[in-house]
Each structure stands twice: as C-alpha cells, then as structure tokens.
Amino acid sequence: MAEGQPAKKAKLDVKYELLYWPSMPGRGEFVRLALEASGVPYKDTANQEDNGIQKMLAVLKDTQSHAPVLCPPLLRVHGDDGPLIISQTPNILLYLGDHEPVAPATNDKYLVHQYALTALDLTNEAHNVHHPVAISQYYDDQKPEAVRAAAEFRGERIPKFFGYFDRALTYNKSSSGGDDRGYAYLVGDKVTYADTTVWQVVDGVSFAFPAKVKEMREKGECKELWAFYDGLKKEEWLSSYLESSRRMKYSDGIFRYYKELDV
Amino acid sequence: MAEGQPAKKAKLDVKYELLYWPSMPGRGEFVRLALEASGVPYKDTANQEDNGIQKMLAVLKDTQSHAPVLCPPLLRVHGDDGPLIISQTPNILLYLGDHEPVAPATNDKYLVHQYALTALDLTNEAHNVHHPVAISQYYDDQKPEAVRAAAEFRGERIPKFFGYFDRALTYNKSSSGGDDRGYAYLVGDKVTYADTTVWQVVDGVSFAFPAKVKEMREKGECKELWAFYDGLKKEEWLSSYLESSRRMKYSDGIFRYYKELDV
Numbered sequence: 001m002a003e004g005q006p007a008k009k010a011k012l013d014v015k016y017e018l019l020y021w022p023s024m025p026g027r028g029e030f031v032r033l034a035l036e037a038s039g040v041p042y043k044d045t046a047n048q049e050d051n052g053i054q055k056m057l058a059v060l061k062d063t064q065s066h067a068p069v070l071c072p073p074l075l076r077v078h079g080d081d082g083p084l085i086i087s088q089t090p091n092i093l094l095y096l097g098d099h100e101p102v103a104p105a106t107n108d109k110y111l112v113h114q115y116a117l118t119a120l121d122l123t124n125e126a127h128n129v130h131h132p133v134a135i136s137q138y139y140d141d142q143k144p145e146a147v148r149a150a151a152e153f154r155g156e157r158i159p160k161f162f163g164y165f166d167r168a169l170t171y172n173k174s175s176s177g178g179d180d181r182g183y184a185y186l187v188g189d190k191v192t193y194a195d196t197t198v199w200q201v202v203d204g205v206s207f208a209f210p211a212k213v214k215e216m217r218e219k220g221e222c223k224e225l226w227a228f229y230d231g232l233k234k235e236e237w238l239s240s241y242l243e244s245s246r247r248m249k250y251s252d253g254i255f256r257y258y259k260e261l262d263v
Numbered sequence: 264m265a266e267g268q269p270a271k272k273a274k275l276d277v278k279y280e281l282l283y284w285p286s287m288p289g290r291g292e293f294v295r296l297a298l299e300a301s302g303v304p305y306k307d308t309a310n311q312e313d314n315g316i317q318k319m320l321a322v323l324k325d326t327q328s329h330a331p332v333l334c335p336p337l338l339r340v341h342g343d344d345g346p347l348i349i350s351q352t353p354n355i356l357l358y359l360g361d362h363e364p365v366a367p368a369t370n371d372k373y374l375v376h377q378y379a380l381t382a383l384d385l386t387n388e389a390h391n392v393h394h395p396v397a398i399s400q401y402y403d404d405q406k407p408e409a410v411r412a413a414a415e416f417r418g419e420r421i422p423k424f425f426g427y428f429d430r431a432l433t434y435n436k437s438s439s440g441g442d443d444r445g446y447a448y449l450v451g452d453k454v455t456y457a458d459t460t461v462w463q464v465v466d467g468v469s470f471a472f473p474a475k476v477k478e479m480r481e482k483g484e485c486k487e488l489w490a491f492y493d494g495l496k497k498e499e500w501l502s503s504y505l506e507s508s509r510r511m512k513y514s515d516g517i518f519r520y521y522k523e524l525d526v
Contacts, residue, residue, distance in 0.1 A: 069377075070427045091373055091376045107347055110358055133412050136419060167331045171326055171330050171331055
C-alpha cells in the first residue's frame with residue numbers, strides 16, 4: 001500500500017457487523033451464536049453504538065448501493081471490495097459457515113444447513129403459537145386461538161422436532177467421538193452452526209414451555225438432545241457468552257412465556 | 264473403464280432423483296422448477312414409478328445408512344461414492360445452485376439464496392392462512408380464524424413481499440440487460456433458482472387469491488414483478504414444462520383457493 005493511503009478496513013475494526021434490533025435475542029441470536037462459536041470478533045451495532053439502530057435502518061432503506069433487503073438480521077461483511085450485505089438468517093449462517101470454522105467444507109455442509117433450517121422452521125412455529133391469526137394484531141386479540149395452537153405445538157410439534165434432533169445426534173454419535181465428551185454434535189466432531197442453531201431453539205422453547213420441557217426430561221424423552229444441550233452450555237465459549245452482557249434476556253420476541261400456553 | 268466392468272451409474276439413468284409426495288406440486292415444485300431451469304435430466308420418482316412413494320418412505324424411515332431426514336422433499340444425488348440425500352427445500356436449491364447452472368459462483372449466490380428463502384417464507388405464510396391454528400386439524404375447524412388471517416395476508420403480507428420482489432427486480436434491471444428482454448431476472452442476467460422460486464410463489468398466490476392479484480395488476484402495482492412473471496412463463500423451458508404432464512394441478516396443498524379467503 002502506498003504511503004499516506006489509509007487502509008480501507010480502518011473504517012471498522014472488525015470484519016463482521018450484525019445489524020439487528022437492539023435489546024432482544026430474536027433472530028439475531030442465531031447469528032450471534034454462530035459468530036461466538038467461530039471465535040471471530042464482531043460488532044453488534046445496535047447494541048454497541050448509540051446510533052446503531054439508525055445504521056441498521058439506513059441499510060434497510062437503501063435500495064441503491066446494494067440489493068434491497070426485506071428485514072433484519074443483516075450481516076455486513078467489511079472487505080477490500082466494499083461491504084457485502086447478507087440477509088435472511090439461514091443465509092447469514094451459510095455465509096459464516098463458508099468463511100469461518102463453523103461448517104465443514106465437504107458435502108456435510110449441506111447437512112449442517114439442513115439441521116439449521118429445520119431448527120429455524122421450529123422457531124417460526126414457536127412464534128406462530130402466540131400469534132396464530134395475525135402478526136400485526138395483539139396477543140390478547142388471538143388468545144383463544146393461541147391456546148389451541150399451543151396444545152398442538154406441545155403435543156405434536158415439540159416431540160416431532162426434538163425427537164428428530166435426538167435421532168440426528170444419535171446417528172452422529174457413533175462416528176464422531178461423542179462418547180469421549182459424553183454428548184454428540186449434530187455433524188462431525190466440531191461445533192457447527194447446526195449445533196448453535198439447534199441449541200438456541202431448544203433454549204428458546206425451554207424458556208417458553210418450561211413445564212412441557214420438564215416433563216420430557218423427567219420421562220427420559222430425547223436423552224441425546226438434553227445431553228447435547230447441557231453439554232454445549234458448559235463449553236467455555238458458550239458459558240462465557242451466556243454470562244456476558246452480549247447475551248440478552250427473552251422478552252416479547254419469538255420465544256415468550258405465557259402460563260396459559262404451557263401447562 | 265475395464266471391459267466387462269459395469270458402469271456404476273447404470274443403477275439409475277439420471278443423476279438426480281426427486282423424492283416427494285405424488286400428484287401435487289407442493290414443496291417439490293420448487294425443486295422441479297430449479298431442475299427444469301437447469302436443463303438436467305431428473306426422475307420424479309413418486310410420479311414416475313409405480314412403487315415410487317415406497318422408495319421415498321424407505322428413505323424417510325432409514326436412520327442407518329444416512330443422517331435422518333424429517334420430511335420430503337428429498338433430493339437423492341447418485342454419484343460414484345454412493346447416493347447423497349439432501350433435504351429441506353432451500354438446501355436442495357442450494358445444492359443444485361452449487362452444481363448446476365442455476366446460481367452464480369460469485370458472492371451473488373448468497374443473494375440468490377436470500378431471495379429464494381424469502382419466497383419460501385411467503386409460501387409458509389400462504390399455508391398458515393388456511394391452517395392458522397393447527398396443521399393437524401381440518402380447515403373447517405379453523406375457518407373463522409382463516410378468514411381473519413387471510414385479511415391480513417391480502418392486506419399486508421402479499422403487498423409487502425410482492426413489493427419487495429418488485430424492488431429487487433427494479434434494482435437488478437439496470438445492470439442486467441433486462442431492458443432487451445422486457446423484464447429482469449432477480450440476480451444477474453441468467454435464470455437462477457431465485458427466479459424459479461419467486462415465480463412459483465407468485466403463481467401459487469395468484470391461484471389462491473385471484474381477485475386480490477387481479478386488483479393489484481389493474482391498479483398497476485408491482486409492474487416489474489408482473490413483467491417478470493409473465494415473461495418467464497413464456498420462456499421455452501418453462502412454457503414447455505407447464506404444458507407437460509410433469510406439471511401438476513394445485514389442489515389441497517400449500518396453495519388453495521377458498522372463495523371466502525380471497526375477495
């Protein structure tokens with residue numbers, strides 16, 4: 001580089017910038033966890049800068065300098081060729097998997113994406129439980145429907161998805177050295193964004209439906225899943241993240257606790 | 264190859280096998296359209312073999328020879344190292360984009376994935392409209408809720424998503440040579456699986472909400488989207504597919520026509 005020419009990357013001291021709503025885990029949490037697992041520095045702009053939310057909104061409004069984006073989370077990747085904007089949660093995870101050590105380079109990368117997509121499907125269903133009729137209307141205006149939706153979610157959907165993740169972990173355990181750790185990862189023998197994404201939806205569902213999850217654990221259902229969930233939580237990178245201020249509390253987002261929806 | 268040694272690929276005469284429910288477009292249609300656009304031969308097993316559905320169910324039940332899969336569509340890729348099973352619709356599209364000419368190899372591949380994921384989000388919402396409360400219950404048991412859900416879907420969700428695709432096409436038009444064709448693709452100047460996926464959801468929504476779509480067209484809303492939709496439909500690969508028996512009619516799947524939900 002010629003003398004006196006400023007380094008392009010001096011604009012931001014980290015490569016990755018998460019642009020999302022502040023003060024809530026939300027869909028941004030799936031991105032945060034993949035970034036935390038990869039160990040790469042990142043900026044959570046709306047939570048770390050005073051006017052961070054304005055920066056996110058500016059990207060959302062901009063239809064000139066990059067392809068239009070519909071909604072956050074967004075990942076802004078700073079590089080020599082200018083910033084790249086990636087949106088759609090599974091797409092951001094895919095990008096991180098292609099560029100950071102949270103997915104393999106083999107065909108197993110499609111298995112990682114598959115599990116992450118399935119965990120995000122369950123996330124959507126968990127949201128639909130408290131807003132079955134209309135996203136734009138209040139919970140109280142669709143409470144009777146939410147109670148009906150929750151009955152199906154607890155009775156059929158949680159067992160279906162958790163049972164699936166349990167089978168996937170069981171399948172991978174024999175070939176991955178999971179026995180040494182006491183628990184398996186979903187793909188191979190390293191943490192991938194499949195693990196972080198499944199972990200987060202299990203954590204969110206456990207927050208929203210604590211009685212249901214307690215019952216499953218007590219009945220011994222999905223043992224591999226709980227071994228995985230508890231085991232990952234104790235790994236240094238995750239436990240230190242969960243204790244940090246970067247991890248935010250659940251509130252009125254995707255995963256909500258309403259006593260009448262649990263039981 | 265040594266004389267007398269059978270070719271491995273003799274097991275199946277095509278590389279790609281779609282395993283999905285027969286006699287309906289469903290989520291399999293997104294895979295079919297990407298395969299049709301890529302021009303590669305494929306087998307739609309449940310529709311082309313007498314016992315095809317059993318082959319799909321066998322893969323779903325098998326938790327030994329490959330990682331467990333939750334539900335169809337599945338893509339079975341036949342290769343020298345044995346078959347590879349890919350599941351989750353966006354993941355199948357990603358795989359096809361990585362291996363066939365329906366996505367670029369540059370960073371634009373993430374833009375293709377983003378648009379496809381967004382179209383599939385709208386697909387999920389279109390399904391939720393007629394089953395807002397519980398997937399396992401009949402439409403008639405959630406009809407009042409469906410009417411409320413449809414009002415929001417028509418009034419807010421269709422305009423939001425269609426408007427977004429319209430902006431995306433407008434953004435790409437100037438740089439893609441779309442003016443020569445009279446319409447733009449979503450990314451670059453070749454058909455990608457973003458185009459096939461957005462086309463299918465626009466087609467499905469047009470089937471399910473014909474009055475709403477007619478109104479949008481008459482009001483001149485989303486002009487770029489309709490130019491794209493009509494233009495793609497006339498392209499040789501798509502028009503010949505739509506006239507073939509490979510294209511199935513909508514019935515009681517994701518996209519359903521109920522008069523009370525349209526208007």
